[in-house]
Amino acid sequence: MIFEKKILVTGESGFIGSHLIRRLVKSYPNYDIHGLDALTYAANRSYNIDLEEHDNYHFHHINILDKKKLNDLFNKHQFSDIIHLAAESHVDNSISNPLLFAETNIIGTINLLNLFKEYSSGRFLHISTDEVYGDLSFDENPFDEKHAxxxxxxxxxxxxxxxxxxxxxxxxxxLDLISTNCSNNFGPHQHVEKLIPKIIYCILNDKKIPIYGDGKNIRDWLYVDDHVDALDIVFHDGVSGQKYNIGANNEISNIDLVKLICTICYQKKLHNNPQDLISFTNDRLGHDRRYAINSSKLTKNLNWKPSDNFHLLLSHTIDWYVNMFKF
Ligand SMILES: NC(=O)c1ccc[n+]([C@@H]2O[C@H](COP(=O)([O-])OP(=O)(O)OC[C@H]3O[C@@H](n4cnc5c(N)ncnc54)[C@H](O)[C@@H]3O)[C@@H](O)[C@H]2O)c1
Structure with a gap:
């Protein structure tokens, strides 16, 4: 079969990458999809192992810092497009090991940009975060793409x-390059080090739920499938050289989020008194107070819309982790 595109998806065995690659392989049989991952502690290959039965899916166990292996890969496959998600992604780890983050997230990206320049004729979609904008006070307008x-x-x-x-x-x-900056994602497949899986894990195991500082820090939570929808749209219809913010319009403080998960877990009879597990700890160093995202460029120009059923999606997410933590 002659494929229309040959796309390299980096970070395919991580949280968002695992959802994105499933979408691409299943929705686009006309594309040859190659997943790449170094399989760090944050990866879980089992989420995608069933994709092996699809003719348009291939996996490469490669570190984006390994220039020799990357070069051989591009030389062999001549990818038309790259969707780049591979990264070190946990803020706490970046505080204890900043250099690893500089290497993977900066040098790794430059390695891919250089190979894209040399071999590819299509699009490079770079997946980034709203955290680049810093934080907001409670009364400031959400970040738009022009925010410093x-x-x-x-x-x-x-x-x-x-x-x-x-x-x-x-x-x-x-070159044909686009960046997206997204708010906090939630859903199945996220590593237990991240806030929502950690809260669920603590409740299921009757452990203290640690909350940084006073718990009033605000985040804007987006369901991972909504992020995947946005990436699919931006990859196909976004304008080269542009940035697109992706957010859910769904701001909630950490303490209110913990309490909501406690309530849902109580209703599901997973714990008799989960709120008793809440425990405040010293604040995270440099902890941003509030993130909020203005996604109107994406909603108006490219017709994307986030889900508006946060409670239901959170409830489904809890069910998924309950099942996962059983094994
Ligand atoms: N999770 C979020 O809420 C969120 C929000 C906005 C943007 N992002 C961005 O989306 C991307 C994916 O985030 P995630 O939450 O899925 O992260 P994740 O930590 O779950 O997954 C990252 C993946 O990258 C792989 N990886 C790490 N270093 C690598 C290397 N040197 N070479 C090859 N692969 C390597 C890991 O093995 C892992 O599978 C990241 O770039 C992140 O900055 C995440």
Whole structure:
């Protein structure tokens, strides 16, 4: 079969990558989809293992810092497009090991940009975070795409730098490049180090639920499938050289989120008194107060819309983790 595109998806065995690659393989049999991942502690290959039976899916166990293996891969496959998600993604780890984040998130991205420049004729879609904009006070307007970058953690600084490199390669080499900046995702397949799976894990195991500081930090939570929808749309219809913000319009403080999950878990009879497990800890260093995203460029220009049933999606997410933590 002659495929229309040959797409490399990096970070395919991580949280968002695992959902995105499933979507691409199943919805686009006319595309040859190649997943790449270094299979760090954050990866779980079992989420995608069933994709092996699809003729348009291939997996490559490669680290994006390994220039030799990457070069051989591009030489062999001549990918038309790249969707780049591979990254070190946990802010706490970036505080203890900033250099690893600089290497993977900055140098790894530059390695891919260089190979894209040399071999590819299609599009490079770079997946980034709203954390590059820094934080907002409670009464400020949500970040739009023109908001100045002001990253506060080594993680967000490394992602901000990678965004700048993408923009610089667009200007300098006239390549087809787009970046997206998304708010916090939730849903199945997320590593238990992240807030929502951690809360569920603690409730199921009758352990203290640690909350940084006063718990009033606000995040905007987007269901992972909505993010995948947005990436699908931007990849196909986005304008080269542009950035697109992706958010859910769904702001909630950490403490209210914990209480909501406690209520749902109580209703599901998973714990008799989950709120008793809440325990405040010292605040995270450099903890951003509030993130909120203005996605109107994406909703107006490209017709994307996030789901508006947060409680139901959270409930489904809890069911998925309950099942997963059983094994
Ligand atoms: N999770 C969120 O809420 C969120 C929000 C906005 C943007 N993002 C961005 O989306 C992307 C994916 O995030 P995620 O939550 O799925 O992260 P994740 O940590 O769950 O997955 C990252 C994947 O990248 C792989 N990886 C790490 N280093 C690598 C390397 N050197 N070479 C090859 N593969 C490597 C890991 O093995 C893992 O499978 C990241 O770029 C992140 O910055 C995430």
């Amino acid at each position: 970058y002001s990253p506060n953690s080594p993680y967000s600084a490394s992602k901000a730098s990678s965004d700048h490199f993408v923009q610089a390669y667009y200007k300098t080499y006239d």
